[in-house]
Amino acid sequence: xxxxxxAARPDGVHEPSAQSLSxxxxxxxxxxxxxGGAVLLTRSPLVSxxxxxxxxTRIGEIKRVDLDDGSKVTLDGGTSVEVDIGRGHRRARLKxxxxxxxxxxxxxxxxxxxxxxxxxxxxxxxxxxNAGPQSRVRLYSGSAKVRTDDASAFELHRGEDVTASAVxxxxxxxxPGQPAWTGAMLEFDSTPLxxxxxxxxxxxxxxxxxxxxxxxxxxxxAFHAGEVAGLCKALSEALGLSLGQTPSGDWVLSxxxxxxxxxxxxxx
Numbered sequence: 322x323x324x325x326x327x328a329a330r331p332d333g334v335h336e337p338s339a340q341s342l343s344x345x346x347x348x349x350x351x352x353x354x355x356x357g358g359a360v361l362l363t364r365s366p367l368v369s370x371x372x373x374x375x376x377x378t379r380i381g382e383i384k385r386v387d388l389d390d391g392s393k394v395t396l397d398g399g400t401s402v403e404v405d406i407g408r409g410h411r412r413a414r415l416k417x418x419x420x421x422x423x424x425x426x427x428x429x430x431x432x433x434x435x436x437x438x439x440x441x442x443x444x445x446x447x448x449x450x451n452a453g454p455q456s457r458v459r460l461y462s463g464s465a466k467v468r469t470d471d472a473s474a475f476e477l478h479r480g481e482d483v484t485a486s487a488v489x490x491x492x493x494x495x496x497p498g499q500p501a502w503t504g505a506m507l508e509f510d511s512t513p514l515x516x517x518x519x520x521x522x523x524x525x526x527x528x529x530x531x532x533x534x535x536x537x538x539x540x541x542x543a544f545h546a547g548e549v550a551g552l553c554k555a556l557s558e559a560l561g562l563s564l565g566q567t568p569s570g571d572w573v574l575s576x577x578x579x580x581x582x583x584x585x586x587x588x589x
Contacts, residue, residue, distance in 0.1 A: 373405040378418070381524050381547060383503060391425035395503055398546070399523030418523055419450040421503060424463070437485035440477075441466040447477075448502075452519040455486040461497050486513075507544045507552070514538040514560070514574075525549040532575035535562065 378384050378396045385395040389406045396402060400418025405411075411427065415435040424431045426444040433440040435449045437456035445463025450456060458467060459482045468474045469485040475492075477483060484491045495510065502508060507524075509517050515536030518529045524546040538560050544552045553572040557564040565573040 376402045393423040395421040415451045437470045439468040452516045457484045509540045511539045527570040530573045
């Protein structure tokens with residue numbers, strides 16, 4: 322439900338004319354930079370039996386990578402994932418962004434650290450997000466154990482979704498279907514505005530900014546990734562927010578000014 326509060330608009334905004342389980346790396350490391358379709362791979366022979374990689378996508382990219390154990394990982398735009406596949410271990414760390422893991426059957430558990438959540442599974446397909454203040458897991462097939470930073474631990478099954486944030490852990494059911502984001506779509510289901518904006522910013526150099534206490538407003542719907550102007554307009558209309566744009570081209574969503582009280586606009 323919409324909650325609003327009066328706030329001054331950011332500097333230089335004008336109305337538009339027409340948005341943990343840490344692990345230590347093995348000494349031998351591989352680096353994969355996925356930039357503009359080019360792949361750079363370096364390896365060190367110091368430790369055998371290890372395939373440690375860093376996967377990075379730039380804004381607007383979606384990349385699918387085959388891992389040495391037969392698993393696959395798809396990275397959303399603006400995502401960084403460290404993966405370490407070796408003798409007796411399979412683990413990954415989602416540093417930022419969103420990824421889909423298609424975990425192949427193996428005797429060794431696959432462990433994914435995504436900030437506020439840790440996912441442990443033998444075989445499954447799941448999406449995991451790390452948006453800083455919030456982490457989320459959505460399981461499409463198989464099962465997984467989940468641990469959260471508040472010491473909660475539970476089993477996650479197909480069609481279950483869990484979000485961990487500073488206010489606690491929220492578990493709910495969803496109907497598994499063909500997930501949209503790998504087809505360059507953004508799909509939100511009562512998602513906090515701050516999280517929705519963080520995901521949308523992975524597809525555009527012109528970023529969406531939030532001004533005022535509006536980050537916990539909820540967003541639902543599907544949007545084409547990269548169409549930031551259209552998304553901002555839809556959000557402003559649906560949530561009753563003001564929409565502005567900075568001289569650098571970033572979009573700003575803020576509470577509408579209180580009627581009768583002029584809006585303060587300061588130049589940068």
